[in-house]
Amino acid sequence: MMRDPEVVFDGVSKFYGEVLGVNRVSLNVPPGITALVGPNGSGKTTLMNLMAGLIFPERGTVSVRGISPRDPEKLMRVLGYATQYDAAPRGVTGFDFVLTGLLLYGHTRAEAERLAWRAIERVNLREAAGRKVAAYSKGMRQRIRLAQAMAHDPEVVVLDEPLNGLDPLVRAETISLFREWAAEERHVILSSHVLQEVDVISDQVILISNGMIVAEGEIRNVRSEISEHPSQFLVRCRDASRVAAMLFGEPHVTEVRLQDDGAGLLVSTRSRDEFAQALGRIAVQSHEIEGVIPADENVDSLYGYLIGSGGRS
Amino acid sequence: MNLAFRLRQALLIARLEVRRAFFSKRGFWVYGLALFPMLIFLGHGLEVKWKREAWSKSAASRAQLDTIAEGQTLDEIERRLGRPIRRHHWEDGEREHDSWLYSDGTRQVRLRFTNRVLTGIQSRQIANFDEDRTVLATVFQYFYLRLAIFFGCLGIFMNLFRGEMLDKTLHYWLLAPARRETVMIGKYLAGVAASMVIFGLGTAACFFAVMWYQNPVEVDAYWGGAGPAHLFWYIAAAALACIGYGSVFLAAGLLVRNPIIPAVVLLLWESINGFLPAMLQRLSVLHYVQSLCPVPAVPIDDDIPAVAKLLLAPAESASASFALAGVAGVTLLVLYAAARAIRRTEIDYGTE
Ligand SMILES: Nc1ncnc2c1ncn2[C@@H]1O[C@H](COP(=O)(O)OP(=O)(O)OP(=O)(O)O)[C@@H](O)[C@H]1O
Ligand SMILES: [Mg+2]
Numbered sequence: 149m150m151r152d153p154e155v156v157f158d159g160v161s162k163f164y165g166e167v168l169g170v171n172r173v174s175l176n177v178p179p180g181i182t183a184l185v186g187p188n189g190s191g192k193t194t195l196m197n198l199m200a201g202l203i204f205p206e207r208g209t210v211s212v213r214g215i216s217p218r219d220p221e222k223l224m225r226v227l228g229y230a231t232q233y234d235a236a237p238r239g240v241t242g243f244d245f246v247l248t249g250l251l252l253y254g255h256t257r258a259e260a261e262r263l264a265w266r267a268i269e270r271v272n273l274r275e276a277a278g279r280k281v282a283a284y285s286k287g288m289r290q291r292i293r294l295a296q297a298m299a300h301d302p303e304v305v306v307l308d309e310p311l312n313g314l315d316p317l318v319r320a321e322t323i324s325l326f327r328e329w330a331a332e333e334r335h336v337i338l339s340s341h342v343l344q345e346v347d348v349i350s351d352q353v354i355l356i357s358n359g360m361i362v363a364e365g366e367i368r369n370v371r372s373e374i375s376e377h378p379s380q381f382l383v384r385c386r387d388a389s390r391v392a393a394m395l396f397g398e399p400h401v402t403e404v405r406l407q408d409d410g411a412g413l414l415v416s417t418r419s420r421d422e423f424a425q426a427l428g429r430i431a432v433q434s435h436e437i438e439g440v441i442p443a444d445e446n447v448d449s450l451y452g453y454l455i456g457s458g459g460r461s
Numbered sequence: 462m463n464l465a466f467r468l469r470q471a472l473l474i475a476r477l478e479v480r481r482a483f484f485s486k487r488g489f490w491v492y493g494l495a496l497f498p499m500l501i502f503l504g505h506g507l508e509v510k511w512k513r514e515a516w517s518k519s520a521a522s523r524a525q526l527d528t529i530a531e532g533q534t535l536d537e538i539e540r541r542l543g544r545p546i547r548r549h550h551w552e553d554g555e556r557e558h559d560s561w562l563y564s565d566g567t568r569q570v571r572l573r574f575t576n577r578v579l580t581g582i583q584s585r586q587i588a589n590f591d592e593d594r595t596v597l598a599t600v601f602q603y604f605y606l607r608l609a610i611f612f613g614c615l616g617i618f619m620n621l622f623r624g625e626m627l628d629k630t631l632h633y634w635l636l637a638p639a640r641r642e643t644v645m646i647g648k649y650l651a652g653v654a655a656s657m658v659i660f661g662l663g664t665a666a667c668f669f670a671v672m673w674y675q676n677p678v679e680v681d682a683y684w685g686g687a688g689p690a691h692l693f694w695y696i697a698a699a700a701l702a703c704i705g706y707g708s709v710f711l712a713a714g715l716l717v718r719n720p721i722i723p724a725v726v727l728l729l730w731e732s733i734n735g736f737l738p739a740m741l742q743r744l745s746v747l748h749y750v751q752s753l754c755p756v757p758a759v760p761i762d763d764d765i766p767a768v769a770k771l772l773l774a775p776a777e778s779a780s781a782s783f784a785l786a787g788v789a790g791v792t793l794l795v796l797y798a799a800a801r802a803i804r805r806t807e808i809d810y811g812t813e
Contacts, residue, residue: 164811202632202808218804224638231636233810235629238486248477252470252637300638 151214154178155199155304155335160208162194169194170359172208177337180351181330184339191359192339193232196306199337200229212304213335225253228297232308234289236281242292243268243277246299253300267299268292270325272318286313294322304335311338311345323349379420383413383427384438391430391437398426411438470639474647475654478621482655485624488616494609495663498600499670502593506674509588516546516564523565526584535559535577545572567676590675590683597671598756601664601695606750610660610702611728617656618710619720621648622806629810641803649711649796656703664699668692691755694781698753701788705746708792712799715806744794749787752780 155177162169170191184192197203198210201217210216215223236245246267250260268277271291276284281292290313298305311319326336326349340346347353347367355363385391392404392413400423403416417423431437485491521542529538538561539545545561552558559574564587573581586592625631634644668691672680713723734745742748 164809197808200636202635204805204807219640220635221638221640221643224636229636231632233629233632237630237633238481238628249633249637251473252639254466254469 152211153213155213155337156209156211157195157198158209158211160198160205160210162198162203162205168359169203170198170356173359173361174208175354175361175364177335177352177354179330179333179335181326181336181338181349182352182354183343183346183350184337184354184356185341185343185346186339186356186362187341190341190356192341192356193308194359195356196229196231196308196337196339199304199306200227202231224302225300226303227306228300228302228304229306230290230293230297230308230310234286236289236292238282240281241278242273242281242284242288242295245281245292246296249296250299263299263301264295267295270298271295272321287315287318290314291318291322298329302334304337305329307336307338309339309341311340379417379423381415381417381423382407382441383415384411384441385413386411386436386438388413394430395426398422401426467640467643470637470643471647471650474634474637474639474644475650478648478651479654482617482621482651483659485617485620487624488620491613491616491659494613495659496666497609498597498605499663499666501600502597502667502670505593506588506670509674512564512569512587513566516569517566521563521565523568526563526565526568526570529570529572529579529582531579531582533579535561535574535579538572538579588675590679593671593675594756597667598754601667601698602751602754605660605664605667606698606702606747606754607728607731609663610656610699611706611731612724613660614652614656614703614706615710615713615720615724617659618649618652618707619714621652621711621714622803623714623718623720626808626810632808635806635808641806642800645711645715645800645803646796649707649799652707652711653704656707657700660699660703661696664695665692668695687755694753694755698750701753701785702746702750705750705788705792708795708799709746712795712802715799715802743787744791746788746791749784749791752784 155175157173157175160173161171168191173195184195186192194203198205199212199217201220201223204218212223213226215226217223240248243264246264247260250263251257253260255263265274265277268274271294273288273291273295276288281289284292290310294307294310297307311322314322326338329336330351338346343353343355350367352365353363353367354361383391383395388406388410392406395401395413395415396404398417400417400419401415402418403414405414407413415423427437427440525542528541542563545563547562549560550558557574557576559572559577561572561574563570563572567587568584569587571581571583572579573583622631625634634648635641637644639647672683709727710720710723713720713727717723731745731747734742734748
């Protein structure tokens with residue numbers, strides 16, 4: 149029987165007591181590289197823990213390629229998870245750390261050792277494999293977790309902020325590893341709080357904020373979805389509050405926010421042209437406009453539009 | 462995924478975890494508890510050996526000591542037996558009192574004189590094997606079973622899951638390709654192995670500590686008689702207590718965060734157990750384990766406070782096979798509850 153090839157969230161909500169983790173999330177994640185992007189506390193780890201069965205939803209269901217996260221015996225044969233939790237079991241070496249999991253899959257010792265070395269080599273930790281994980285640097289711990297998560301060749305690799313703390317060279321190597329996996333029709337689901345960091349490598353992006361999915365899809369679609377939204381401009385001027393009042397009367401302006409220093413405004417508009425004309429009229433009335441900077445020319449600011457003000461931290 | 466595979470997984474987990482159970486970061490006091498009674502008896506043994514050594518020079522012969530009788534005078538005794546090991550003299554206005562100590566190397570004899578005439582003889586063995594074995598039985602029942610193994614298992618078994626939650630490493634076990642029940646059984650077996658070794662050896666050490674300073678003839682007789690069976694049943698009782706209390710604290714570690722509360726509740730439960738209806742008495746570890754103890758403990762004196770008596774009351778005894786079945790029943794029941802709890806357990810490394 150063919151298993152469902154996707155990772156599916158169906159109306160999933162998770163609360164930590166009174167605190168919202170994620171709210172009514174419905175997703176169908178196809179194979180390939182999927183980036184889960186959102187600021188601190190937005191619910192990325194919560195979604196990943198739900199996928200791996202470390203926590204359970206209050207409402208809704210999760211299914212990983214047709215397997216319920218409540219059945220770890222089956223699930224962990226197809227899923228590998230590198231968590232964001234930094235602690236390693238006490239006193240364990242890098243090699244034993246990877247080996248232990250493999251033995252539980254029922255591999256013989258020799259086979260488990262072979263697989264462990266293969267995984268450790270893929271993250272370039274051969275020299276450090278005999279040392280205690282507790283003595284590893286942050287980046288090395290990140291890599292040994294990666295090795296541990298992929299050692300059993302899972303179809304679904306879930307990685308919580310896997311690029312954190314990696315130097316540029318290792319980062320590039322790691323990304324090419326992700327690409328290899330994605331080419332093999334695996335799921336590579338990773339998280340980040342910087343869209344820029346992952347948008348070029350991802351096939352899909354899921355933007356999450358305050359526990360809710362804000363945008364989802366191929367990165368191109370997410371971009372165009374964003375561009376249909378209002379543009380933002382930063383206007384530097386002397387009498388900012390007066391300019392703000394005038395701009396607010398314009399029908400195309402959707403939002404005006406005063407900068408903290410009182411000498412600037414963040415303006416959202418549905419029409420760049422009409423905005424330009426309005427600015428011209430204001431300038432003529434001698435309210436000195438010192439400059440106008442498009443505030444959303446790069447991906448980060450688009451992302452900021454979607455998420456920036458919504459982050460909880 | 463059959464039962465044999467799961468069993469192999471559980472045994473592998475047990476092997477990986479047993480080190481942690483032996484050398485837990487927060488658990489070295491467990492060894493203190495396990496060895497405490499042995500140290501007491503070692504101390505007593507040293508005292509005995511020292512007395513024998515120190516008193517042998519001034520020892521009177523056994524025959525001489527046997528000639529002493531009430532009514533004899535102080536001077537007469539000193540003439541026959543020589544100077545006592547210790548003497549103490551006091552007056553209360555009308556009368557003179559003297560207390561003298563003699564020894565023949567195995568007995569210590571205390572003589573009481575009033576106005577220099579012998580009025581009382583108190584003779585006892587420097588080391589009394591029978592008495593010490595009863596003390597051992599009492600220490601084993603009231604300290605070892607009720608407190609040392611109880612709290613030792615609390616330390617070892619509550620740590621299996623709670624400790625890993627505190628260390629933020631529990632998720633590794635929950636991400637293993639094994640049912641959560643398998644992980645739980647693996648960890649439980651590790652705890653059972655560690656606690657059985659620690660408290661089994663502690664029991665044996667204590668048992669031998671009672672013997673090393675005794676009269677070798679008496680010790681040989683004991684080994685030829687009831688000794689080996691006693692040793693076996695002491696260790697069996699300790700091991701069974703580890704199995705029973707272990708399951709209870711494993712479950713407690715999954716169900717509650719603070720170990721103090723279940724400990725107090727359980728200690729009270731076990732203590733008042735003897736007064737509960739027969740049905741409820743069966744839900745106790747001590748109830749069964751105590752009945753395996755081979756030597757009766759000292760009966761409880763009437764002059765201790767009522768509350769303490771309540772806490773020390775021995776449970777009604779049961780037969781050995783009934784005890785084994787009872788502990789097995791309680792353990793399975795508790796493990797079943799623990800399995801339900803671990804299926805609901807979520808990773809929560811929030812602030813504790
Ligand atoms: N164990 C917990 N107990 C209580 N609240 C929690 C717990 N775990 C997460 N939360 C809350 O749930 C929300 C989502 O947290 P989550 O860890 O999923 O965010 P995140 O996107 O992974 O953040 P970060 O980028 O910091 O890792 C936050 O508000 C957080 O405070
Ligand atoms: Mg996170």
